[in-house]
Amino acid sequence: MTLRTLTVGLGDRSYPIHIGRGLLARAELLSPHLASRRAAVVTNTTVAPLYAEAVERAIAACGATSFRVVIPDGEAEKRWETLDRVYGELLAAQADRKTVIVALGGGVVGDLAGFAAATYQRGVPFIQVPTTLLAQVDSSVGGKTGVNHPLGKNMIGAFHQPLAVVADTATLDTLPDRELAAGLAEVVKYGALGDIEFLGWLEEHVERLRARDPEALSRAILRSCEIKARIVALDEREAGPRALLNLGHTFGHAIETLEGYGTWLHGEAVAAGMVMAARFSARLGRAPESDAHRLEALLRRAGLPVAPPRLPADRWLDAMGRDKKNESGRITLVLLDRLGAATVEKNAPAAELEAFLAGR
Amino acid sequence: MTLRTLTVGLGDRSYPIHIGRGLLARAELLSPHLASRRAAVVTNTTVAPLYAEAVERAIAACGATSFRVVIPDGEAEKRWETLDRVYGELLAAQADRKTVIVALGGGVVGDLAGFAAATYQRGVPFIQVPTTLLAQVDSSVGGKTGVNHPLGKNMIGAFHQPLAVVADTATLDTLPDRELAAGLAEVVKYGALGDIEFLGWLEEHVERLRARDPEALSRAILRSCEIKARIVALDEREAGPRALLNLGHTFGHAIETLEGYGTWLHGEAVAAGMVMAARFSARLGRAPESDAHRLEALLRRAGLPVAPPRLPADRWLDAMGRDKKNESGRITLVLLDRLGAATVEKNAPAAELEAFLAGR
Structure with a gap:
């Protein structure tokens, strides 16, 4: 290349x-x-x-x-x-x-x-x-x-x-397979939050990516960096749109905090966190249920965990309550409108979120 | 006020x-x-x-x-x-x-x-x-x-x-006398590095300042902040003139490091450090010897220590070698041209400095 x-x-x-x-x-x-x-x-x-x-x-x-x-x-x-x-x-x-x-x-x-x-x-x-x-x-x-x-x-x-x-x-x-997969979680994230065509390309090429095809990896890295560079240039200090890059991260950070740093790789936690965000978006009627399934299927094919650890809802909420994106005690979440489009929700509905985390 | x-x-x-x-x-x-x-x-x-x-x-x-x-x-x-x-x-x-x-x-x-x-x-x-x-x-x-x-x-x-x-x-x-005096060291610094009229005013009013005369203190604070604000606005990140504000600080930081933080108050170390800087400037022929005496006399009247601790030259040099202003292993010092005017010297003459620190 x-x-x-x-x-x-x-x-x-x-x-x-x-x-x-x-x-x-x-x-x-x-x-x-x-x-x-x-x-x-x-x-x-x-x-x-x-x-x-x-x-x-x-x-x-x-x-x-x-x-x-x-x-x-x-x-x-x-x-x-x-x-x-x-x-x-x-x-x-x-x-x-x-x-x-x-x-x-x-x-x-x-x-x-x-x-x-x-x-x-x-x-x-x-x-x-x-x-x-x-x-x-x-x-x-x-x-x-x-x-x-x-x-x-x-x-x-x-x-x-x-x-x-x-x-x-x-x-x-020289990267271990597990770490390669963890990186793919963030690559998939860029497609999910802002580029449905790229997501489609990833669905076509996920096996080539896992096999470390140089051309496929280079293209995935380039497109990911393009999307990230564009958003960072708009909003360096995360006053607005940069928060979109945190799709899956509020749930994911909670997984890392609750399970102990290093038990889950960051990308693994983000993968499971993105599936949670997609499912919660569907539950709120904001995104189609089918999009959550489609995202989950792609992440699974990328070799990533898609199910969160089983933990009491209050521990989830406590860990999520300490996320940097939060303001005034309300939990901020990045939610999907559909695959390829996400929104920062500054006031996630607390009762719905608790029921979701409790598996109700 | x-x-x-x-x-x-x-x-x-x-x-x-x-x-x-x-x-x-x-x-x-x-x-x-x-x-x-x-x-x-x-x-x-x-x-x-x-x-x-x-x-x-x-x-x-x-x-x-x-x-x-x-x-x-x-x-x-x-x-x-x-x-x-x-x-x-x-x-x-x-x-x-x-x-x-x-x-x-x-x-x-x-x-x-x-x-x-x-x-x-x-x-x-x-x-x-x-x-x-x-x-x-x-x-x-x-x-x-x-x-x-x-x-x-x-x-x-x-x-x-x-x-x-x-x-x-x-x-x-409610400030203890010792801490008030330590603050006066920085006040004197502004006069010494950039405002000979202010230094003269301080010589006239040092007893009133130590007695906490509100008018005198307010004037001293105001003038100090004016000088500092002007220099900071010119050079926020200390690429150039802001380093002048470190008059006495390279020697002073070495005193604090070598004697243990808190043994000397910062202002006390700066006072002794300024006298060292003035004397070293005189030794190099850059400033009149009488200016070093004048500065020492004012600091003494302000209730400040003016003699450095007795330490081997190599310990001084080692501590001074770790100052943030240094570049490429050379020691940066703020030296006096005369009272009221200072210069940042990026390459202090090493042999002279060592002899000075050894008391030779």
Whole structure:
């Protein structure tokens, strides 16, 4: 595949998303941001042995120096203690305000290293080099950074846009099947919330995607990033339409919080959460029941869980009550009007929601 | 004293600084920012019994509700563990993105609550209500927020501008003498770095300031805020001239780091640090020796320490090497050209500095 470049249009903070095979080695994608600087490559114990050297060679080819900060792998690491360790290593290496953080890894590395960049010495620049499908289609784009709090997911964070996103699709070759499927959940999300044609294309190509057909994956990543970049450019700080990107996430975050971070992969929780959102939309008479079935069937074919864990309604409501989208104690939900069109509902009907969660 | 209002000019993030006696009770200063919202009053164990009720009454008079988050007093609290406790209380109270954080207290409360506001749910609005002289003339203005790291002061933080600053000079009535003097160090700093007339006025009025003459204090606060607001408006993120505000701070931060946060008050460390900066400037032939003596005499009259702790040069250099203003391993210092005019020196002469620190 050739290199494709999109732009996230945010005025003087606009930045490119580069998508293609073999991009890790292409120093010219990094050099505009690194020339004569120092880079801190933040990565994890799984990704480091696979890709860190390639990135460090590309950095050196820019005439920049680098050092490496390696954190353990896993969603459970997306927490303060790990962040503090990154701060400590940056300080020990005397990283300064001109040091560029390069986040090499999946969503946890990108969110955590991005938040470290947002807050180290009140903010240093960073580059996202996502190595999972989920990170390439979602978490590396849009500037959301942060860590979890024991009382709620992503509760501590900042908006901090990267200088660039470099998505090398060859890194997906080493991705475990379960993580590939988790990334497909977010890909399906873009179709469900805003592009019915793309959803139809996904229904045709889901087996090719699971088999890691490079052309199919590249097309899915490109289209996902196009949709996300458009929405982020409209609403960087989620005052309005950006909340649509949270389709399935209010239910999904509750699953992650209630089951313990890392038990469900984020994409798995989003998959089950999207099915819940579609079913609840149908129950309210807002969307056809058949759309909920169609979405569920696609997610199932993508290898994803579609049934939520069985938990008492009050625990669901308690966890959902702590979602960041909520205002004034009312629960905000993204609901489907139909597949391909979603709406942010700022005041989800509480009694209906409770009955739905209770299985009544 | 009548109410005086300055504006920090930062485009759509511009905000007022209100200065005057009895402002805590004046709901009309809060209401533009609080109408029909919820407020979290973040304060400490010393300030809460004195002023929290007055602020909460003013909030209620705006038609807003509030809850209180109280942290222990002291510079040692400006750390992650205390911040995490604030996050936990915000989450437990189901604070959402529209909740306004009201930082009621000195520099530690303002910096920590401001950083909580910068990062809770990726950012909520906040109002500074400074109750110490240091906070009223310096830390509440300009949007610098953050906490200390064991390896360096203010190393974790964000730029996050408040909606407003409400400086009630009556709160200084209860300030311990030592803290009043610490605030005067920053007041003297504004004269030393940029306004020789103001410095002369301070030399005439330093005894009245220490005696808490309301007119003298108000004038000192107003002039300090004017100078700071002008510099912040020029350079919000400290790319250039804002670094001048760090006169005495590279040496001062090293004192705080080496002696343990809280042993020296920040203003005390800045006072000794300014004398060091002035003496080092004289040693380099950049400023007259007499200016260093004049600055030292004024700070001494203000009740401040002017001699640094005796420490080996390598420990000084190590601590100073971790200052945020440094780039590429070179130490940045703010040096005096003369009293009333300072320069940011990005490449302090290392051998001279080492000899100076070694007392040679």
